[in-house]
Amino acid sequence: MAATGNNGIAPVVMAFDEVCFGEGGEQALHNISFDVRRGETLIIHGAAASGKTLILKLALGLLKPTRGRIFLFDRDVTRLAEREWFDMRSRVGVLFQEGGLFDSLSIEENVAYPLLNQRLLHFPEEQVHDRVEQSLEFVELGHTLEKFPSELSGGxxxxxxxxxxxxxxxELLLYDSPTAGLDPITANTIMALIVKGRDVRGATTVMVTHRHQDGEILARYRFDERTSTLVPALEDSTHTRYLVLREGSVAFLGSSAEFDASKDPYVTMFASR
Ligand SMILES: Nc1ncnc2c1ncn2[C@@H]1O[C@H](COP(=O)(O)OP(=O)(O)OP(=O)(O)O)[C@@H](O)[C@H]1O
Ligand SMILES: [Mg+2]
Incomplete structure (x- = not known):
């Protein structure tokens, strides 16, 4: 169940209100509006260069909109000062499209980075090693602490x-094209970890992908802690919604049932039919 506030409606975790990015012929996003509520999963589909990564960068304050307003955790962040963005970003976990690991840091140092560099967290230094190890064990890589990124495979x-x-x-996890360039087996392993990350802690999850299989795994499966496997989820119990972008505009926004029923040929390219 999506967690609900006093009025029975889950609070907004991220919202765009008529957001534009770029000017004139260079405008890359046109009047984008959507919201994600606590406990929901949002899947963002769209062709290459349709604006998927831009949405995540705007949501993190790494780029500024030319028009419109952006909300994070119910706060208007459209004109937030950079020093305040540090604290905002500490509430968001991000997997960037390029992976974004630091080549010169060990795996342990890479994973420890957000714990040590987000001052709002005040994470006790003596607990960093254990937390990093725990986090690496979660992705079944507990044995790689001392290694460097160049010594690991892409997956x-x-x-x-x-x-x-x-x-x-x-509270909020953003994943940009987490399976891009991976073989189907590794891609499924990654998706299983994303489902686990969502369901073990109930984190609100936003995932950009152009693979329909990725969206379907998030929409139709949940992580079962008892058996440590993915099991089919009851209809709508994953609270998944879809946003489909086409050339910087919203081509579709709706529930997974509405997505499955869409007849728009562009939208159905991202469904399995
Ligand atoms: N910082 C920026 N300033 C101006 N335009 C940008 C910027 N970043 C990206 N763009 C443009 O915005 C459009 C959308 O880019 P975006 O990176 O969001 O695409 P995408 O949907 O993530 O594509 P892909 O699936 O290839 O990753 C592209 O035309 C790109 O050239
Ligand atoms: Mg992208």
Whole structure:
């Protein structure tokens, strides 16, 4: 169940209100509006260069909108000062499209980075090692603490990226194309970890992908802690919604049932039919 506030409606974790990015012929996003509530999963589909990564960068304050308003955790962050963004970002776990591991840092140092560099967390230094180890064990890479990114495979590096995204136990997790460039078996392993990350802590999850299989795993499965496996979820129990972007505009926004029923040929390209 999505957690609910006093009025029975779950609070907004992220919202865009008529957001535009870029000017004139260079405008890359046009009037984007959507919201994600606590406990929901949002899957963002769209062709290459449709604006998926831009949405995540705007949500993290790494880029500023030209028009419109952006809300994070019910706060208007459209004109937030950079020093305040530090604290905002400490509440969000992110897996960037490029993975974003630091090549010169060990795996342990990479995963520890958010714990040590987000001052709002005040994470006790003597507990960092244990938390990092726990987080790496979550992605079944507990034995790689001393290694460097160049010594791991692409799929393993992606798993380290997930360990780093979840290490602070954030309320909101953002994943950009987590399975891009991976073989189908490794891609499924990554998706299983993302479902586990969502369901073990109940984190609100936003995932960008152009693989319909990725969306379906998040929408239709949940992590069963008893058996440590993914099991089919009851209909709508994952609270999944879809946003489909086309050339910087919203082509579709709705529930997974509405997504499955859509007849728009562009939208159905991202469904399994
Ligand atoms: N910082 C930026 N300033 C201006 N334009 C940008 C910026 N970043 C990206 N763009 C443009 O915005 C459009 C959308 O880019 P974006 O990175 O969001 O695509 P995407 O949907 O994530 O694509 P892909 O699936 O290939 O990752 C592209 O035309 C890109 O050139
Ligand atoms: Mg992208």
């Amino acid at each position: 393993m590096r992606r798993r380290v990226g997930i360990a780093r995204a979840i290490v602070t136990q954030p």
